[in-house]
Amino acid sequence: MTRLITTFFYTGLLRPAPGTWGSLAALPAGLILYLIGGPWTVLIGTVAAYFLGRWAVAVETAGAEK
Secondary structure, three states: OHHHHHOOOOHHHOOOOHHHHHHHHHHHHHHHHHHHHOHHHHHHHHHHHHHHHHHHHHHHHOOOOO
């Protein structure tokens, strides 16, 4: 599950330019949030994605430190 989160449903693994694909995939998610509840919903979704992403990255990289 953490791999799914850290790669935004695996779009962050697409080549070439994985970061670009991940950003492009996030646009429809942001648009849907905006259409559902306006800019405040996008802000709340952004904050939630940030903290969820921090947790997922910490879990994913925990094995690399050993």
